Amino acid sequence: MTRRNLLYAQSGGVTAVINASAAAVIETARRHPERIGAVYGARHGILGVLAEDLVDTAALDAAALTSLALTPGGAFGSCRFDIDAPADNPAQYDRLFAVFAAHDIGYFLYNGGNGSMDTVAKLSQAARQRGYPLVCIGVPKTVDNDLEGTDCSPGFGSAAKYVATAMLETSLDLIAMSGRTGRIFVMEVMGRNAGWLAAATALAGEGEDEPPHLILLPEVPFVEEPFLERVRAVVDRLGYCTVTVSEGIRRPDGSLVMEQHHDARGHVQLGGAGQFIARLVHERLGYKHHWAIPDYLQRAAGHLVSATDLAQARAVGQAAVEFALGGRDAVMPAIRRDGDAPYRWSVDAVDVHAIANLERVVPAHFIRADGLHVTPAALDYLRPLVEGEVIRPYRNGLPYYPTPQLPALARKLPAQ
Amino acid sequence: MTRRNLLYAQSGGVTAVINASAAAVIETARRHPERIGAVYGARHGILGVLAEDLVDTAALDAAALTSLALTPGGAFGSCRFDIDAPADNPAQYDRLFAVFAAHDIGYFLYNGGNGSMDTVAKLSQAARQRGYPLVCIGVPKTVDNDLEGTDCSPGFGSAAKYVATAMLETSLDLIAMSGRTGRIFVMEVMGRNAGWLAAATALAGEGEDEPPHLILLPEVPFVEEPFLERVRAVVDRLGYCTVTVSEGIRRPDGSLVMEQHHDARGHVQLGGAGQFIARLVHERLGYKHHWAIPDYLQRAAGHLVSATDLAQARAVGQAAVEFALGGRDAVMPAIRRDGDAPYRWSVDAVDVHAIANLERVVPAHFIRADGLHVTPAALDYLRPLVEGEVIRPYRNGLPYYPTPQLPALARKLPAQ
Structure with a gap:
């Protein structure tokens, strides 16, 4: 069997446990020295491959990998960058495969969301076309x-x-x-098109009169009057009302509720839906209002990770390496739910071509008939995913997140 | 010795540990059955006294008090309400003392900030003038x-x-x-006039190139150009910049940086300074920008309390009862710093008349000469206050906050 190097990279918005997948990839790869030589990382995802900006993970000992797994953010750096189709930009692929060849990369593991799975699919296809022996595996990750x-x-x-x-x-x-x-208190959570995180706040309460009283999902067009009527009814009953708002809620015409300026690349900069809703209620109903925007806090909170989530992040990292060694290509380890009560799960492989660029939104049977909350079925789905706490080290009163030592690899190619 | 009842109430913005003070008051009072009869609470602070809306704490057993001490928010309900001067509104005081007399209240403990200490001072004075035997003690609390x-x-x-x-x-x-x-990432924290919480974010980093790179305090007038120059310098060096903003930062003319509409009672509704700063940087320097507004999250995070803070919240609750029994009146238990390394502290009594309505801002020697960060002396002051973690119960993956059983007392007076 040939012995090739493995290249791991991170892409898209980072999470509190993506580094746990990275640690599991490294640990698992090291258990197969007959097949896998060095484990390298690319800085800032595929951009690091294009720039031949690679790092070596060899200096990470067992203690460092344990710390890495409990550190939020993306230790290798992430990016939001989609590679072109091979036919559209052969030069880009020439460069990618030149870097792969220069460092004898035989395995490429890309840790990201649906856009990253598209990158995995394209690279796998291009490798076959070029006759370059490269195994491409996606590692799932997204808040x-x-x-x-x-x-x-x-x-x-x-x-x-x-x-x-x-x-x-x-x-x-x-x-x-x-x-x-x-x-009224409004909390705006992440979710441009999918309201999963907004739905998850339903776990805070039990029954109609417990928070959150209303949940605004991007899957449901936002109409002011019925929403305001419900807020008023809750406040008449309780004196207060809590509302969760997905950042991406839209009006019936499809426009964002809080349309903001576009950035230089044309991306919509969101972040105002919560404020808009809080002010709408204040202005129309006269209630005192507060709003919170956790923003990065919600996806970076290493101090409050779910033990279930951490275990799954590790499991997909391990499975990715095992799939690569088992002859699979262009697959992503997926979490299968094998039972609800008690919750049981396992890891399976799915074809990245079948899932790349798709977006799974909250299904209709998880949304209450009035569109302003979720159903018991949604709670059954969500409950096990937040289960379990992780005891973690602190230093000087704050979570201890040592910086992993990832020395740069010497470049072998001319800069581009 | 006479045996009188004790009335405890909460006032002002609540905290993650105010209920620990409440639990300590109740526990300590129960250790003195010869002097203290029932321990009652008023709902929503002094408003609950005026409304004779009182509750009994007798049903809280040891386990319930342990849970209460680890529950954020104010279990008795809080208020933002200042009583009038006795001379201006004798009817208000007639009512307050009628309620005290109806329930044989001999001890009134008010858990709040500088406004609440003013209430304690006024009630103490009025009791003496009226010849009503009432001991009034303030219990400190404020994020x-x-x-x-x-x-x-x-x-x-x-x-x-x-x-x-x-x-x-x-x-x-x-x-x-x-x-x-x-x-750029901007986090807006609480602090209308005092920048202590903004200053505390400095604990996240060590040295100039660690976050937060810049801290905007309400104590320092905000001027755009020097701030933007510093942001640019940080981004030129690192590629990113983090900024903490106090909600109450002001321009040199004294106006709030993000002046918003006033509410019905004339209070300024803050909450926009972080967004303003993030957009200013984006528009002037072209950087990508994110901002977070933790709002209530920062003062309600029972899952991340400081063990030092929790111990001090308990200590002031205990001391308040002991001061009351020791013949003190119109005092507040205060934390004295007896040493920095190792941190040592004790509880002393201060006269509420000397501190009521005063606001302690971040002193000049805690603010860096350029006004955009804090000094090592500030870090020495802040470091011990966040020390220590508290292991707490979780249920179904979330912190377990059982609702304390606080049955209403039967009213003895006609409603007002």
């Missing part, structure tokens, strides 16, 4: 939980635990502060 | 850390731990996501 082909995505469970905890805790604050004038 | 007469305020250490952790974790996310275009 948005919008990957198709898997029951859930590593990263989601921890973000879900964070936003549900935030909703639970802030609601205790809101209840304490509420007097006779009526008070 | 803003702006109480005079104490080295720190219970509630602050936990909020400080939360915002410092948030800055640390989000910076790992930011670093991973940063490419060559420049990226």
Whole structure:
């Protein structure tokens, strides 16, 4: 058997547990020295491959890998960059395969979401066309939980635990502060097209009168009047109302509720839906209003990861290496749900071509008939994903996140 | 010795540990059955006294008090309400003392900030004038850390731990996501006039190139150009920049940087300074921008309390009862710093008349000469306050916050 090097990279928005997948990839690869030589990383995803900006993971000992697995963010650096179709930009692929060849890369593992799976699919195809022996495997990751082909995505469970905890805790604050004038608290969570994280805040309460009282999902067109009527009804009953808002909620005409300026590359900069909703309620109903935007906090909270999510992030990292060694190509390890109560799961392989660029949104049977909350079926789905706490090291009162030592590899090619 | 009842109430913005003070008050009072009869609570602070809306704490057993101490928010309900001066509104005081007399209240403990200490001072004075035997004690609490007469305020250490952790974790996310275009992350924290929480985020990093790179305090007038120059310098060096913004930063003319509409009672509704700063940088320097507004999350995060803060919240609750029994009146237990390394502290009594309505801001020697960060002396002050983690119960993956059983007392007076 030939012995080739493995290249791992991270892509898309990072999560609290993506580095646990990285650690599992490295640990598993080291258990197969007969097949896998060095384990390298690319800085900032596929951009690091194009730039031949590679690092060596050899200096990470067992303790460093344990720390890495408990560190949020992407230790290798991430990117938001889609490679072109092979036919459109052969020079790009010439460069990618030159870098692969220069460092004897036989395995490429890309840790990302649906866009990254497209990169895996394209590279796999290009390798076959070029006759370059490269095994390409996707490693799933996204707080948005919008990957198709898997029951859930590593990263989601921890973000879900964070936003549900935030909703639970802030609601205790809101209840304490509420007097006779009526008070509303709005929390805006991530989710441009898929409302999974908004749905997860439902775990904070049980029953109609517990927070969050209303959940606005991007899957459901937002109409002001019925929403305001429901807010008023909740405040009339309780004196307060909590609302979760997905950043990407849209009006019936498809426009974003809080359309903001576009950035230089044409991307919509979101972040105003929560503020918009809070002010709408304040202006129309006169209630006191507060809003929170956790933003990066919800996907970076290493101090509050879900033990289930952490285990799954590790499992997909391990499976990715095992699939690569088992002759699979262009697949992604997926989480299968084998049982709800008790929750049981396993890892399976799905074809990246079948899932690349797809977005799995919250299905209709998880959304309450009035569109303003979720169903018991959604709670059954969500509950196990936030289960379990992880005891982690602290130093000087803060989580201890040592910087992993990842020395740069010497370049072998001219810069581009 | 006469045996009288004790009335406890909460006021102002609540914290992650105010209920620990409540639990300590109840536990300590129960150790003195010869002097203290029932321990009652007023709902929503002094408003609950005026409304004779009282509850009994007798049903809280040891386990319930342990849970209460680890539950954020204000279990008794809080309020933002200042009583009038006795001379201006004798009817208000007639009502307050009628309620005290109806329930044989001999001890009134008010858990709040500088406004609440003013209530304690006024009630103490009025009781003497009326010849009503009432001992009035303030119990300190505020995430803003702006109480005079104490080295720190219970509630602050936990909020400080939360915002410092948030800055640390989000910076790992930011670093991973940063490419060559420049990226800024802004976190807006609480603090209308005092920048203690903003200053506390400095604990996330060590040295100039670690987050947060810049801290905007309400104590320092905000001027755009020097700020933007510093942001540019940081991004030129690192590719990214993190900024902490106090909600209450002001321009040199005294106006709020993000002046928003006033609510019905004339209060300024803050919450836009972080967004303003992020957009300013984006528009002027072209960087990608994200901003977070933890809002209630920072003061309600029972899952991440500081063990030091929790211990101090308990200590001031205990001391308040002991001061009351020791013949003190119109005092507040204060935290004294007896040593920095190792940190040692004790509880002392301060006269509420000397501190009521004062606001302690971040002193000049804690602010870096350029006004855009804090000094090593500030870090020495802050470091011990976030120290220590608390192992707490979880259920179904979320912190377990059972609702304390606080049955209403039968009213003895006609409603007003």
